[in-house]
Amino acid sequence: MNGQRFEEPAAAVIIEIGHFALMLALAVAMVQMIMPFWGARVGDYGLMRIAEPAALAQFGLICISFMALIYAYVTSDFSVLNVFQNSHSTKPLIYRISGVWGNHEGSMILWVLILALFGAFVALFGRSLPQRLRSDVLAVQASIGVAFLLYIIFASNPFLRLVPAPLDGRGLNPILQDPALAFHPPFLYTGYVGFSMAFSFSIAALVEGRIDAAWARWVRPWTLLAWMCLTLGIAMGSWWAYYELGWGGWWFWDPVENASFMPWLAGTALLHSAVVMEKREALKVWTLLLAILAFSLSLMGTFLVRSGVLSSVHAFAVDPARGTFILAIMVIFIGGSLTLFAMRAKELRQGGMFAPISREGGLVLNNLLLTVACATVLVGTLQPLAAEMFGLKISVGAPYFNMTFVPLMIPLLLAIPYGPFLAWKRGDFVGASQRLMAAAVIALLLIVAVFAVVQHGPWLAPFGLALGLWVIGGAVSEWAFRVRLFKASLHENLRRARNLPRSVYGTTVAHCGMGVLVIGIVATTAWRSEVVTTVKPGESVAIAGYDMKFIGVFPGRGPNYQEQVGRFDVSKGGTKVLSLFPAKRIYDAPRQATNEAGIYPSLTGDLYVVLGDHLKNGGYALRAYFNPMVRFIWIGTLIMFLGGGLSLSDRRLRIGAPKPARKPRNAVPAE
């Protein structure tokens, strides 16, 4: 499919419809921002009820706009400037679609689409909310939409046309042409744009001057959904970086990674804080503040990635003028919300009291550690920028974060198993410890076993592994305690297991996921092995018990690239396991080279092979690594995602999903 030399009228109209829909969405958002808010203040129900249809209309319009852009990409309509800059006719279909959000302007449309989506969710599923609150929430949501729609239409418009239309586009950066990366932004955006919901609820609560358990119950599902998607989005990004960037690393404390990690930390704290608010009406102020912070960090992340302040493999190349616009949006929303918070927070009535050793106390500790960790990452990310303003150039890299972030996580991980075992209001630390004895013993046994079996690597590593196992053991112990495992009949165990609410399973599974993640991180950081050498065809390289025989390098061709593919026959103990094909690719448009690693994944670890330069003596440079248990990292995050999903599916936690009344079985007339 070549670029169209003559504009087909249909195609041209569709783009313009998309553009117009966007402008209409802005108008609707403005109405949605002003009318319901005003109505809520003066008590006019007619005005307040404008909110829901407006929210649905806004979503519908932005949908039309988004689909028009997708259409332009799919049909390779190079009369659209955005398509020209970021697409090419030889790109496979799936990457033409994902190219829509693979660039700055298109991704901003995705951003406002998800913003409007959450607004539509409230309009559709929020029937049980009081009208005033619903109107206020939708008004705040609309105000964010107005800000970003203005930004898009006036400073980052993807619908600008090119006349005359060029024959072909500039193409998408080849390292972005990847299935994992294609779907990483939608998840990521659902995550941190989803936190806008909690933010809107917080502002609404502050404006109204009241907040209670029902509010927390309402905020929790949306925050949970956002958190789940953010977890998965970050994990996908990490996984992609691992196999694509040829570094084999999975986290770099890159400012752009930090920009998505900080909302995750704040979001995790928010989730747990909302639990306390819902159950005990306590920690109201902290929950509000966390909701404001989580979204503020999302806004800041959006700014960092697009303003040109940072250069990174992730960052969009944007000019500073656009950055200033987002900075202004940030200042207005963050500054405004924090000011409102400072003014109104004291009016909120305090909730129930609790002893320091209690589930609430445990969750306060959890919040504290997560918030300080978040602040540390924030300072570490922003400090170089701040220093540069004073003329100093400094770097803050992985060594800093490892020294500060990791020690904060250790007490948190130690405390996680205690949380569910402590009662609300006043917990029994000794009793909880007794119930966790089994988990502690298993963890200690692991330390001894690892020291006995593994003779190299950092001596702290077994303790790290044990920490992960402790978290898993603690979660399982709690489940075992609830079903009275070994203390009642099997029948009773099963009965109790079936009747446990899904949110309990959600907690157990999510905490297990955390433990698995920790085990993966410790194992792969501590015991990675590497071989850097040169090989000629016919030679073998040994690593981690595997023997890799280099067969040779053969040319190949893909849909839009040429490649040199190396072949390594991997065997273990004499028997052949599989062949690995690391490759060096040169893409057609734009002409860029990438290095594809050959990876043999397994639960015990990944064999990771990267082909280097062709040397004068006929050999090739080679880097081979063995990453123990690295898959546990992403498996762990997937388990956390599933745990969140279990919790989300618990009907008790969703107001607005009433169970239909069941007919009484034997209705007897009252006498």
Next chain:
Amino acid sequence: MLGLLGPLRSRLVIGLLALSLGLLSGMGQSWAVKPDEILKNPVLEARARDISSRLRCLVCQNQSIDDSNADLARDLRLLVRERLKKGDSNTEVMDFLVARYGEFVLLKPTFSLHNLVLWLTPLIGLLGGGILALRYMRGVGKEQAGAAELTAAEHERLNRLLKDSD
């Protein structure tokens, strides 16, 4: 504790010594070192990798020279190895590079005044947050307790009401 391990003790000690270098280079896995850069002397090479993992590739965002494929990174890696072969200690090599390129080349910020906020944030955050949290918990308790106490007049009224209802 080492006594408990008995026969494993000597292995443990040797493991610790020999591979504390392993620890350091384990932390700084290289993804970019080419075969022709590797020094013949394994101890020197291990030191080079350790130092490299702490040096920033000047033209990259936050990558160490060990991780980056940039030409400048390669030049710096070779420079580090050159200085090590000349007999510099680890600190001398780092100082030499800082003298040439400024603090920017260090991935771990120095413990100096302008980096105070970096190193203090976790500490102050924890302490400050902890104090606030404890005060909050005690404050809430007091508020509740205060609300629960009745004044003398209210006690009177309560007694009268109770007597009336009998």
